[in-house]
Amino acid sequence: MKKLFSVLITIIICSVFSISSAQSNLGFGLKGGINVAYQSTPGEGLNVNVENIMRFHGGAYLNYFFLDNIAIQPELLVSGKGSKWDDPYFDTKDLLTYIDLPILIRYQPVKLLNIHAGPQFGYLISAVQDDLSGDEKMDIKDWYNNADIGLVFGAEANLPFNINLTVRYILGLSEVTNDVEYIEPWKNNFIQVSIGYRIKGR
Numbered sequence: 001m002k003k004l005f006s007v008l009i010t011i012i013i014c015s016v017f018s019i020s021s022a023q024s025n026l027g028f029g030l031k032g033g034i035n036v037a038y039q040s041t042p043g044e045g046l047n048v049n050v051e052n053i054m055r056f057h058g059g060a061y062l063n064y065f066f067l068d069n070i071a072i073q074p075e076l077l078v079s080g081k082g083s084k085w086d087d088p089y090f091d092t093k094d095l096l097t098y099i100d101l102p103i104l105i106r107y108q109p110v111k112l113l114n115i116h117a118g119p120q121f122g123y124l125i126s127a128v129q130d131d132l133s134g135d136e137k138m139d140i141k142d143w144y145n146n147a148d149i150g151l152v153f154g155a156e157a158n159l160p161f162n163i164n165l166t167v168r169y170i171l172g173l174s175e176v177t178n179d180v181e182y183i184e185p186w187k188n189n190f191i192q193v194s195i196g197y198r199i200k201g202r
Contacts, residue, residue, distance in 0.1 A: 025065040027201015031075075031164065032058035033194035039083035039094070039186040040172065048087045055080025055095070057192065063106060063201060071106040071202075073116060078125075081148075081188045084132075093130040094140065096176075096188070098122040102152050108202065115155045120170060122148030122188075142178075148188055149174040164196035 059077035154168030172187030
């Protein structure tokens, strides 16, 4: 997964240089906001109760309009995920932090609005379990896979003063928990709400 991230980031950097001569089609900016995170599990409804939690995200984006109203938009975000869950033995939160790389196709039919979709690749950088009953924290990175793959669906308002407001749903495609004996496979799903600042472009 580290090699995949290195390749993807290299491609993005090379793309920036290759399109520098067409700067009128190039844009970039900063963004941040909240994730309403939830983990789906086959055990839910049997003996595991899962609830969503609020985490944060932040990073930068780049877009290039190769047609008048269609662009490719990669982003690089630090993103919090996880869930609150309980069963007969535990009442806890799994707090996960990823580096996420969405690669989106953006369609902008009008100046003030765009819709976008595409794959998202995540790499786990930390995983902590917060025991709500005993107020203890434990490193659980070994319980989770490094990779997290999802599918992004979103809409964005491009407002005056270079402000963007974005709402997305990210559907988890890959099982993020590993084959630890007492953990059933879980997937990361979340709603993401962001505010951004357009440094250049649309």
